Amino acid sequence: MQKTSLYQKHVDLGAKMVPFAGFEMPVYYSNIREEHLAVRNGAGMFDVSHMGEFILKGKGALDLVQAISSNDASVMKIGDAQYTCIPNDDGGIVDDMIVYRLDEDKCSDGEKAFMLVVNASNIKKDWDWISSKNTFECTMTDISDHSGLLAVQGPQAVRLLQTLTQVDLTNVAFYKFTKGTIAGIENVLISGTGYTGSGGLELYVHNSNLEKLWDAIIAIDGITPVGLGARDTLRLEMGYCLYGNDIDDTTSPIEAGLSWITKLKKTADFSSKSIFKAQKKRGYQQKLVGFKVDDRRVPRQGYPIFDEDMNLIGKVTSGTSSPSLEVPIGMGYVNKALAKSGSKIKIQAGKKVLKAEVCKTPFVNTDS
Numbered sequence: 507m508q509k510t511s512l513y514q515k516h517v518d519l520g521a522k523m524v525p526f527a528g529f530e531m532p533v534y535y536s537n538i539r540e541e542h543l544a545v546r547n548g549a550g551m552f553d554v555s556h557m558g559e560f561i562l563k564g565k566g567a568l569d570l571v572q573a574i575s576s577n578d579a580s581v582m583k584i585g586d587a588q589y590t591c592i593p594n595d596d597g598g599i600v601d602d603m604i605v606y607r608l609d610e611d612k613c614s615d616g617e618k619a620f621m622l623v624v625n626a627s628n629i630k631k632d633w634d635w636i637s638s639k640n641t642f643e644c645t646m647t648d649i650s651d652h653s654g655l656l657a658v659q660g661p662q663a664v665r666l667l668q669t670l671t672q673v674d675l676t677n678v679a680f681y682k683f684t685k686g687t688i689a690g691i692e693n694v695l696i697s698g699t700g701y702t703g704s705g706g707l708e709l710y711v712h713n714s715n716l717e718k719l720w721d722a723i724i725a726i727d728g729i730t731p732v733g734l735g736a737r738d739t740l741r742l743e744m745g746y747c748l749y750g751n752d753i754d755d756t757t758s759p760i761e762a763g764l765s766w767i768t769k770l771k772k773t774a775d776f777s778s779k780s781i782f783k784a785q786k787k788r789g790y791q792q793k794l795v796g797f798k799v800d801d802r803r804v805p806r807q808g809y810p811i812f813d814e815d816m817n818l819i820g821k822v823t824s825g826t827s828s829p830s831l832e833v834p835i836g837m838g839y840v841n842k843a844l845a846k847s848g849s850k851i852k853i854q855a856g857k858k859v860l861k862a863e864v865c866k867t868p869f870v871n872t873d874s
Contacts, residue, residue, distance in 0.1 A: 510555040511654060511716045515724075519731055527626035529556040532733040541736035542829040546704055546872070549660035550732035551723055554708075555716060558629035558650040560622045561608075566642025567618040571605060572774035573639050576759055576782075577767045579620070580774070582607040587681045587699055590767050591759050592635065597781040598755040599762075600635050601628040602747065604699060606683060621695075623655075625749050639777075654716030658723060659706035659732075659740075661872075666726050667707060678707060689722035691715045701737060703744035703872050739826050742835065745796050745867025751807055752794060752823040752837055760785045761839065762794045792820060793845040796867040797853075799825075799834035801860045805853050811838050812852045812859075819844055822853060830870045840864070 507530045516523060521532035532553065534541060544550045562570055571579040577590035586607045592600040601624050608619040624632045629650055640646060658667055664675045673686035673696065683697040688709065695710035711719055723729055738748070747753045747762060759768045760782055770783050799805055805825035813819050825836030836853075844851060849864040 508556075510553055511713050512553045512555065512720055515717065515720055516553065516731075521731070521733060524734075526734060527556055529626060531556060532731075533735045534733040535731045538733070538735035538739060539829045541730060541732040542739050544730040545660045545702055545732055545736065545740055546830060546870075547661070548730070549658060549663040549666050549706070549728055550730045550736070551720075552657040552659065552732050552734070552737055553655075553720070554657050554737075555654045555713070556626035557655055558624040558626060558632065558648070559653045559710070560624070560633065560636070561619065561647040561649055562622065562644055563613060563617060563619045563647070564642070564644040565616045565618075566644040567620055569642045569774070570636070570640055570644045571620055571622075572772070573642075573776055574636050575603075575605065576764075576769065576776060577605070578769040578772040578774075579605055579607070580772065584609050585682055585684060587683055587697055589681070591753070591764060592632065593759065593776060593778040593782070594635075594755060595777050596755075597758050597778045597785075599749070599753045599757060599759060600755065601625055601632050602749055602753060603632070606695075606697070609685075627750065652713045654711045654713045654719070656709045656711075656716075656719060656723065657700055657702075657706065658709065658729065659700045659702040660704050662728060663706035666728050667723070669726065670722055675707065689719055691719055694719070701746060702740040703746070703868060703870075704740070705872070736829075738824075739829055742824050742826050742837070743828055743830055743868060743870045744872075745837065745869065747794070748824060757794075757839075758782065758785060758790065761790050761792055789842070791842060792839045793842050794823070794837060794839055795845050795864045796835065796837050796869060797851060797862045797864050798831075798869070799836065799853065799860050799862045801834065803855055803858065803860055804834045805836040805838075805855065805860065805862070810854045811840055812854065813844055814850050814852065816852065816859075819851070828869060834860075835869050836862075837867070
């Protein structure tokens with residue numbers, strides 16, 4: 507197991523450490539419900555330094571991003587971030603990622619620069635895939651091992667972080683970023699992104715400065731350390747996909763409700779573009795939906811989903827007990843005919859059959 511630079515900090519705070527994506531990571535410090543509600547109502551900080559970061563630079567950098575991304579990076583300006591996925595050649599998804607359009611002051615004429623942020627469990631797979639598509643004038647650099655990332659999330663996160671910087675954090679809009687000094691640390695990439703739906707920022711620093719930044723932020727009254735357990739319940743309440751659960755090498759972004767990041771009209775070609783066009787034209791057989799369970803038992807990944815007559819129609823991909831709603835919720839793929847909000851479904855949980863109802867996501871409304 508690998509460890510982030512903050513491993514000892516987590517242990518000292520009494521975190522429950524578990525293996526995750528090849529790293530020993532904190533799943534919770536107090537309990538998942540408390541940490542979840544701290545983020546929904548105030549502010550919490552996650553160590554997500556296990557994530558992968560690649561720099562793409564050169565005259566063909568945009569061409570490479572366009573060739574591997576389902577979204578359209580040509581519309582990005584310096585300071586923009588963009589959520590997208592990396593399709594494979596068979597209509598599935600290699601990974602989902604965030605693309606950052608970097609400042610080009612240090613680039614030669616005609617060169618562009620991007621940072622790709624990918625899932626920790628897929629770093630090698632993504633690197634190999636992108637490298638195989640790099641037939642352009644583009645230099646790739648994997649900076650994952652010396653990059654640190656803290657996610658400070660919640661409705662009070664920006665206000666509390668403001669005490670550590672002269673940068674006006676209220677100007678860092680959703681899916682925009684800037685660079686500045688925080689807690690005396692220069693060149694921090696400050697990003698208006700996150701995985702909770704409750705607002706806040708993500709902060710990228712060199713690993714050598716990660717402990718200093720963590721200590722400065724955790725010392726602020728009102729910011730709670732939060733583990734990956736609450737990160738999962740927070741994202742699920744928003745209906746955000748988790749790679750390996752809700753999307754993977756076999757799932758289509760069209761079926762997963764990610765048509766909004768699948769730009770079939772962009773001029774650049776990308777893997778599986780023709781497959782996705784055909785799916786849009788002829789329709790698709792299954793769709794990822796959210797559902798609420800009329801029971802206290804939590805639906806788990808892999809549980810079969812049935813219609814009211816107990817005909818198999820799909821399977822659960824994610825499930826939890828929602829700390830905000832205090833009911834079990836989940837997501838799963840079902841036959842398109844039963845994907846409408848209000849459709850009654852049943853979920854097999856061992857010998858018990860749980861009644862559930864398809865509903866719109868997000869499950870909770872936030873101000874972000």
